[in-house]
Amino acid sequence: MQIEMHDIYKAFGQNKVLEGVQFSLEAGEVHALMGENGAGKSTLMNILTGLHKQDQGTIEINGNETSFKDSKEAEEAGMAFIRQELNIWPEMTVLENLFIGKEMVNKLGVLKSKQMKARAKEVFKTLNISLPFDKEAGLCSVGEQQMIEIAKALMTEAEVIIMDEPTAALTDREIEKLFEVMKGLTQKGVSLVYISHRMEEIFAICDRITVMRDGKTVDTKRIVDTNFDEVVQKMVGRELEDRFPHRHADLGDVVLEVKGLTKKGMFEDINFAIRQGEIVGVAGLMGAGRTEIMRALFGVDQIDRGEITVEGKRVAIRKPADAVRHGLAFITENRKEEGLILDFSIRENIGLPNLKSFAPSGLVKTEDEKNFADMMIKRLHVKTSSAETIIGTLSGGNQQKVVIAKWIGTSPKVLIMDEPTRGIDVGAKREIYELMHELTERGIAIIMVSSELPEIVGMSDRILVVHEGEIAGELLKQEATQEKIMALATGGN
Structure with missing residues (x-):
């Protein structure tokens, strides 16, 4: 799926969130979307997936101007959004969360539990997850809930997957497995938008990067043509001398x-x-x-x-x-x-x-x-x-x-x-x-x-x-x- 977003504007009341943003996504690429908190990254993706309507600007998908009326229509068109704030129903089981709104039923409306478990097992194996399907999701750790959200997206067989801070609660081992899955998806032509503040990940997995600041597009480059310091400077509009402050601990009792x-x-x-x-x-x-x-x-x-x-x-x-x-x-x-x-x-x-x-x-x-x-x-x-x-x-x-x-x-x-x-x-x-x-x-x-x-x-x-x-x-x-x-x-x- 190829996507072009041109001159996107969006305001909530007097608050201008996006001002003429440009963004493109090629088939089979991992495109990093970076910027400080409040730069407008999530709002831009919410517009792409139909949650919000832009005030001005156009969206083209595979060369055709498109505008989804809601997120369900975007999902049916092949888009999945793994959000930073997890959309987990804590009192429902892991299996119920995986299939919420997409339950497999027979002609009488009875759940096809075996088929659902088989499908979930298949995706869990891909992600190397080991979680009981009957466990209440609310009893899972934040990292386990994050993996459930990733599994939900993979089960939709989407052509575009937007990942907003997907590794924030994952261990290094789980991140490595996720990256393997992402590479496999891009080889099948799936496009990925990767929103993260972890610079090491951006340079390890992404093909291109778009930097946003204060609701505007600052730059889009191939990853091989930029570096850590340049990206940081474009994000914050200033140089960061060191990532961590110099410390000399003066310890007491x-x-x-x-x-x-x-x-x-x-x-x-x-x-x-x-x-x-x-x-x-x-x-x-x-x-x-x-x-x-x-x-x-x-x-x-x-x-x-x-x-x-x-x-x-x-x-x-x-x-x-x-x-x-x-x-x-x-x-x-x-x-x-x-x-x-x-x-x-x-x-x-x-x-x-x-x-x-x-x-x-x-x-x-x-x-x-x-x-x-x-x-x-x-x-x-x-x-x-x-x-x-x-x-x-x-x-x-x-x-x-x-x-x-x-x-x-x-x-x-x-x-x-x-x-x-x-x-x-x-x-x-x-x-x-x-x-x-x-x-x-x-x-x-x-x-x-x-x-x-x-x-x-x-x-x-x-x-x-x-x-x-x-x-x-x-x-x-x-x-x-x-x-x-x-x-x-x-x-x-």
């Missing part, structure tokens, strides 16, 4: 210590300590238990045994409120389900964990709350016209900045960050890294769980590697390499 933390079937005998001003990275493959350890530490899930000590005093953390009271904060990897209330404003979301500060007498001092929200919006460069903007209308990266802002307001002693830059562009990542550095200079200790090995190596003072629910090893910054981390994560030495 031990602020948090964990001994023998155990939850049967999840993790066993977890022991570690973290000092004031330290960033401890936590690496490991998906399903190794990284997130589960953090959830238990914050009181979201109950432990079977173990001790938690904060500033030398043993504490009992049975629920998140206990953790917050003892100076812990937790930025979850699943911002949509656990980190935000999407139909609340930015101000209300930032104010939620800080209500005691803004409502000492029981009534919220809205002006104080607004002033604090405005300060955090400015500090984190959240792209919005007002603190009263509904959070669900922001891009994924800007939503993540608001999650970080609301927890900073609690003045934590220990900040747990689970995939803090998931789905965030390279410019915004740098801003978050600088913020992390500033927080540690104020004595805050940071535990950072990340699937991005360059991020783990670049930001951590010390790295814990989790393998099958146990800490397989610890690496100091000066000795850490991606190869050593992967060796420990896969059970090696």
Whole structure:
């Protein structure tokens, strides 16, 4: 399928989102679409797939001017869109999610369960996924849910597949398998639009790249004709000297210590300590238990045994409120389900964990709350016209900045960050890294769980590697390499 998008304009009220965008897609190519959060990438793809209607401009498919009335019509024409914000029905099974709206039935309307399982098994084998079909999707990890979404797209036998941050929650091994599948699809003539902020992936898998900035097309080039620095400069309009800030950690006393933390079937005998001003990275493959350890530490899930000590005093953390009271904060990897209330404003979301500060007498001092929200919006460069903007209308990266802002307001002693830059562009990542550095200079200790090995190596003072629910090893910054981390994560030495 060949696609040409010419002079695409789109505004939502007074907010101009796209201004004369040009985009093309050749049959059998992987075309990267890059830009900072809010550049207009997702809106452009929503127009292509019929979710939105452009205000001006034309779309040509195989030389014929085309405009889909809705996303279902686009899907029937051979387009699939794997969105960054997962479209999973948590109370339905894995199998039901795979076939939702596309169930196989006989003449009497009875489900053809055997045929559905056979088809799902075929696609799962291609992706090297092993998931029980009767498992509730809501009980799957974010990475497993991402693989379910990818499998759904492959089952449609689409001619064009749009992937919006498809690897954000995947391990390196799963990413390699996905890339193999993508290469196989392009060999069959399937076209892929690849939206990602992971520069290494763009240069590994894509044929061409289009960079967008502030709703406009900046440039389109063949991947072999550009490089990392040029792409970053075009995305952000400025040079980024280094991907990670220069750190010299000035460590204080031990602020948090964990001994023998155990939850049967999840993790066993977890022991570690973290000092004031330290960033401890936590690496490991998906399903190794990284997130589960953090959830238990914050009181979201109950432990079977173990001790938690904060500033030398043993504490009992049975629920998140206990953790917050003892100076812990937790930025979850699943911002949509656990980190935000999407139909609340930015101000209300930032104010939620800080209500005691803004409502000492029981009534919220809205002006104080607004002033604090405005300060955090400015500090984190959240792209919005007002603190009263509904959070669900922001891009994924800007939503993540608001999650970080609301927890900073609690003045934590220990900040747990689970995939803090998931789905965030390279410019915004740098801003978050600088913020992390500033927080540690104020004595805050940071535990950072990340699937991005360059991020783990670049930001951590010390790295814990989790393998099958146990800490397989610890690496100091000066000795850490991606190869050593992967060796420990896969059970090696």
